[in-house]
Amino acid sequence: MxxxxxxxxxxxxxxxxxxxxxxxxxxxxxxxxxxxxxxxxxxxxxxxxxxxxxxxxxxxxxxxxxxxxxxxxxxxxxxxxxxTDWRSHTKAPVAARAAAKAVITSSWQRLALSLTQRILVVGLLSLSAAIGIGLAVYALLDASLVNRVISAALVVLLVWPALMVWSQSRVSLLKPALWFVGISLGGWLFTPAIF
Incomplete structure (x- = not known):
């Protein structure tokens, strides 16, 4: 690389x-x-x-x-x-979304916090979780090294967008963040080739 x-x-x-x-x-x-x-x-x-x-x-x-x-x-x-406003497509109550937005009153603080959360959770943690799933696929496949690497890379490319969309559709990013950390740790610890 x-x-x-x-x-x-x-x-x-x-x-x-x-x-x-x-x-x-x-x-x-x-x-x-x-x-x-x-x-x-x-x-x-x-x-x-x-x-x-x-x-x-x-x-x-x-x-x-x-x-x-x-x-x-x-x-x-x-x-x-x-x-895309993925939250508008969920069945989460409008009151719950309004309460989450009302915690921070200043618009620029809300924007900075939202952007930071999106970069960390939607971007980086979802990528880490997708890589964790790809590593699990890599470890479980009984194939040549090249086929395992290509299969794991394809899984990451397919799973990462799905995880990003799912996290964007939640009212709060806390639950997706916890899921992504758990999936990441499981995938990284599950793969003996790293250690």
Whole structure:
């Protein structure tokens, strides 16, 4: 992994990442409009297509093309997860949601606390739990090393978004945080290959 990261040009990858973020932002802005806005849609896809060039210059043809193909989906998934009000789709009482919001009165304090909780619980702890599940799959599979690693990676890629959406749909992030810590510890301790 460190050899892979050391072979990537940081300036090219930063330019590629900026182009990808710009493209996703433009597509998201077009999606939020009531009618199709073809200039925004075209500019968004063009920006994503242009990101292939700096990524291929930064990481080589094969690795750069793979990164330029995978990152837009992951970045778009994060935008969708963090911008969607998943709590409105649950059956939690409105009074419970209002009481949770009324604890902190200042809007900027509420925003800072909410963002910190989302980064820690929805982002990092859910990733740790997904990796824990992937490690358990890795330990349980009776296959070659390559097949075990690929299967575990696929499980992580499929489980992580589901865990993020589930945690975003809860009224409080405390219960998802406890679940994620437990799953993480179980998965990490369950895998003898680490120790």
């Amino acid at each position: 460190s050899m892979f990261l050391s072979s990537i040009d940081p300036l090219g990858s930063l330019l590629g990442l900026c182009l990808l973020l710009l493209g996703i932002g433009l597509l998201h802005a077009a999606w939020r409009r009531p009618q199709r806005h073809w200039p925004l849609i075209s500019a968004g896809w063009l920006s994503i297509a242009l990101a292939y060039w700096p990524w291929m210059k930064a990481a080589g043809f094969d690795k750069g093309a793979a990164l330029a193909s995978l990152l837009p989906g992951l970045l778009a998934l994060l935008v969708i997860i963090f911008r």
